[in-house]
Amino acid sequence: MDRQSSVIKKTPQRRGLSLKWKWALGSVAGVFLIFIIFTWFVMQAFATQMMDTEKQQVSSSLNAVTNRLEHINESQMLPAEIDKLLRPDSTNFDQVVNDPVLQQIARKDYTVRVYNENGAQIYPEKGAKIAFHETKKRVIKTERVQGVKMLVGREELRDDNHQIIGHVTVENHLTGYHKTFNRVYAIIAILIVLGLFLIALWGYWLSGFFLRPIDNIKKTVDTINRDPQAQVRVVNEERTPDELTDLSNLLNTMLDRMQRFILQQHQFVEDVSHELRTPVAIVKGHMELLNRWGKDDPKVLDESITASLKEISRMEVLVSEMLDLTRADQVELTFRDGDTDAQELINGIYTNFKMIHPDFTFLIDDDLKGPTIVNMNRDHLEQILIILSDNAVKYSQERKEIHFAASRSGNVVELAVQDFGEGINPEDASHVFDRFYRVDKARSRKQGGNGLGLSIAQKLVEGYGGHIQLESAIGQGSIFRITLPIKQKDQN
Known part of the structure; x- marks a missing residue:
């Protein structure tokens, strides 16, 4: 492998706003936008309603003025006559106060003009x-008069003969309309500022409450970063x-797997x-013996070379098996799916071993009704059955029968x-799946x-x-049972 490709690059570290502040500011921005849109629609409806009210008041003023002036003729269209009609000189206070025309034209923000x-x-x-x-008919609309926006109502003035005079x-x-809206706008502005402040505080607190597991995750990761074998979760x-609970569980599972792989790596090195x-x-x-004097003795030379080659072959087998064991430790990562017909495979192993070991009696009890698919790589299931079958043959020296x-x-x-061989005592049976464990070390090595x-x-x-389990009794043999889940698509 290229040396450069084996170098792990350090992940660049970047820092920015914390998730709490992003949550708080995002909540403020979202609520502010929603509030502005909602306020705009409400204010539009309120403005329309208020403008309709102002138009009704202008219409009432037009009615009051035209009714008061409808009895004059063209010759009376003089400022003094009009003022006298619109502002009657009366000593009766109640009459003055209740005069509808005075009520309309006495307002500071109203102006009555007669042409x-x-x-x-x-x-x-x-x-x-x-x-x-x-204008030919009554018209009430907003206009700009001398640069000021106002509501203007116009109507013809007719005499008793309905002639236009x-x-x-x-x-x-x-004025009142704008004062009311300025007051409403001020209240809305204050409410917006106060509301955004309270929402920001609430969002920050709420994000801290909901994201509390993130702090726990960070503490756990920091601890693992300092000590990869620390048992914290x-x-x-x-x-x-x-x-976030799912994320925490996923992290815990990942840490369990990571630490298991680290332990497996250490154990691999120690075992090897x-x-x-x-x-x-x-x-x-042997090499030192040959170096000193053995190379001159053909018998010693032959024995040393033979023994060395035998040990080298054993080392080669050992390394190969250790690599197989390492791959088996990581099978859940490298092989997630598989489609293997268990019935076909076990019958194939049965047939092959009958051919390889003709001096043995092999029997098979197949109760599977047709193909039975399991979620396992075919080579792996075959390797398992070969290991179990080889062991059965090795330890069946007297009664050579395998089922x-x-x-x-x-x-x-x-x-x-x-098998019907020697069997294994309970103490040894509890360790047969341990690495490098041999019931009879001398015989196993032989x-x-x-x-x-x-x-x-x-x-x-x-x-x-x-799941794999062992049932064994001294002098009666051993049974290895493998239980595997069947894929759901299988309909047997």
Whole structure:
């Protein structure tokens, strides 16, 4: 492998706003936008309603003025006459207060203008003269008069004979309207500022409450970063299940797996160092013997070379088995799915071993009704059955008989390999799946065993979610049973 490709680049560290502040500011921005849109629609409806009210008041003013002036003739269209009609001189206070015309025209934000038939302004006599706009019917609309936006109502003025003698204009400067809206806008602005402040505080507190598991995750990761073998995990007992709980559980599972792989790596190195020490020492001893004087003795030379080659071959087998064991440890990562017909495979193993060992009697009890698909790589299941079958042959020296069995129970399939050899006592049976464990070390070494086969089989089976167990009795033999889940698509 290229040296550069094996270098792990350090992940760049970037810091920004914390998630709490992002949550708080995002909540403020979202609520502010929603509030502005909602306020805009409410204010539009409120403005329309208020403008309708102002138009009704202008219309009432037009009615009051035209009704008061409808009995005059063209010759009475004089400022004094009009003022006398609109502002009657009365000593009766109640009459003055309850006069509808005075109620309308006495308002500071109202101006009443009267024009003659020719469009000349005759009332009020003093003050600014506003240009005349002729109209055939009553019109009430907003206009700009001398740069000021106001509500203007216009209507023809007729005498008793319904002859046009002039025009009346009522100007509503909308002072009260604008004051009301300025007050409402000020209240809304204060509410917005206060509301955003309170929402920001609430969002910050709420984000801190909901994101509390993130702090626990960070503390756990920091601890693991300092000590990869630290037995700390994210605790979620007090929380109801949610996405962060799922994330915490996923992290805990990942840490369990990571630490298991680290332990497996350390154990691999220790096991290899331990197991290779003896053959290396033997080879070294023979080489030193040959270096001193043995190379001149053909008999010693032949014995040393033969022993060294034997130990080298054993080391080669040992390294190969150790690599198989390492791959078996990681099978759940590298092989997630598989489609293997358990019935076809166990029958194939049965047929092959009958051919390889003609001096043995092989029997098979197949209760599977047709193809039975399990979620396992075919090579792995075949390797497991070969390991179990080889062990059965090795330890069946007197009664050379091997039984295979296959059956189904619910959603699992059970495969079994039985021998009638020496059997294993309970103390040894509890350790047969340990690495490098050998019941009879001298005999196992003579037969070429390293004590790794059953460890490889167990790792492979458990890596695919299965289970392997041993039933054994001294003098009666052993049965290895494998239980594997059946894929749901299988309809047997």
